[in-house]
Amino acid sequence: MAGKIIVKPNQSMSDVVIQATGSMAAAMQFCKDNDVAISDIPVTGMVYTVSDTAMALGNEDMLRYLNNNEVTVGTLGDTTAPVLNARILLKPVLQHVPNTANPPVLHAGRYDFDLKEAPGFIHVHPVPNIPFPNLGCFMNYSPVYDYTTGLPPTVGQGTNASGTGQAMMVDKDVRYIMLWVGLAGHFLVWDAGLGGASTFTFRDVYGNEAMHSPFLILDDASQDAIGYMIADLDMEVVSATDTTCTVRLTRSHLSSAYPEYATHSMVWLLGAMGSSPDPLDPANPDKRILTFPGPGRYTIGVGTNYTYLTYTWPPSRMTMVIEVY
Numbered sequence: 377m378a379g380k381i382i383v384k385p386n387q388s389m390s391d392v393v394i395q396a397t398g399s400m401a402a403a404m405q406f407c408k409d410n411d412v413a414i415s416d417i418p419v420t421g422m423v424y425t426v427s428d429t430a431m432a433l434g435n436e437d438m439l440r441y442l443n444n445n446e447v448t449v450g451t452l453g454d455t456t457a458p459v460l461n462a463r464i465l466l467k468p469v470l471q472h473v474p475n476t477a478n479p480p481v482l483h484a485g486r487y488d489f490d491l492k493e494a495p496g497f498i499h500v501h502p503v504p505n506i507p508f509p510n511l512g513c514f515m516n517y518s519p520v521y522d523y524t525t526g527l528p529p530t531v532g533q534g535t536n537a538s539g540t541g542q543a544m545m546v547d548k549d550v551r552y553i554m555l556w557v558g559l560a561g562h563f564l565v566w567d568a569g570l571g572g573a574s575t576f577t578f579r580d581v582y583g584n585e586a587m588h589s590p591f592l593i594l595d596d597a598s599q600d601a602i603g604y605m606i607a608d609l610d611m612e613v614v615s616a617t618d619t620t621c622t623v624r625l626t627r628s629h630l631s632s633a634y635p636e637y638a639t640h641s642m643v644w645l646l647g648a649m650g651s652s653p654d655p656l657d658p659a660n661p662d663k664r665i666l667t668f669p670g671p672g673r674y675t676i677g678v679g680t681n682y683t684y685l686t687y688t689w690p691p692s693r694m695t696m697v698i699e700v701y
Contacts, residue, residue: 461616492550516531574587589693
């Protein structure tokens with residue numbers, strides 16, 4: 377008389393055949409009796425028929441062992457589609473580091489500083505030992521008086537930390553020596569826009585590319601930076617399926633203690649991707665919800681504009697590469 381078997385969790389069709397008959401020799405007959413294929417994934421709790429013909433093709437010793445020892449054959453594993461995830465793949469972050477404690481007036485009339493790797497710099501893949509895409513890492517610089525009266529800036533070239541050669545991306549360190557002009561106010565430094573790329577465009581060994589382009593304000597009586605102006609951007613995954621990944625983006629910008637640099641407005645750099653307000657904080661313009669349409673690498677960022685009265689200061693820009701996988 378034909379028997380029955382109930383599918384248990386984690387069982388493939390082959391597991392069900394062995395559980396029911398003790399041998400895969402009965403597989404073809406079992407599948408014929410139940411109108412299934414051996415490649416089908418059975419549903420837990422499903423009841424299948426075990427015919428006398430299938431049992432005759434089975435292995436009584438194996439079946440007895442399974443039953444006596446209460447062994448459940450289950451080799452299916454997780455058959456759910458994998459859920460996507462996201463991570464920051466490349467995010468350059470730099471900082472201003474003076475090379476001397478002497479003010480410019482006592483340092484041959486020069487500012488001397490490095491812009492170098494800061495905490496928060498992320499690169500999952502190595503950065504190659506080659507020059508920056510913007511060969512020379514050119515920066516504009518100008519005393520605030522000259523800038524506000526419309527005089528053109530001077531262009532300064534960056535070097536490696538020793539000051540004797542080409543800056544290389546792998547070092548994440550660019551040195552600048554710039555001529556100080558006394559009694560002309562704060563010293564403004566920003567991206568010169570030369571070379572077809574941002575001054576600090578980093579590119580990893582797989583070609584992923586992100587930029588860090590600050591607006592720097594130096595004290596007129598010391599080597600200190602009174603303002604390192606650039607936004608920051610954080611990301612967290614809020615939901616995902618096997619085809620999409622939704623993240624929360626949060627942008628931020630430190631406030632300046634100097635009123636003339638305190639007014640800024642940030643702009644999302646999301647390309648053609650649409651975003652929506654964060655439902656947990658819908659009135660906050662510094663938070664957005666963004667859904668990536670599938671696996672891939674996406675570049676997003678934040679630009680910042682600075683104004684004071686009728687003056688428009690140089691902007692800053694930052695981008696980062698997100699991988700959805």
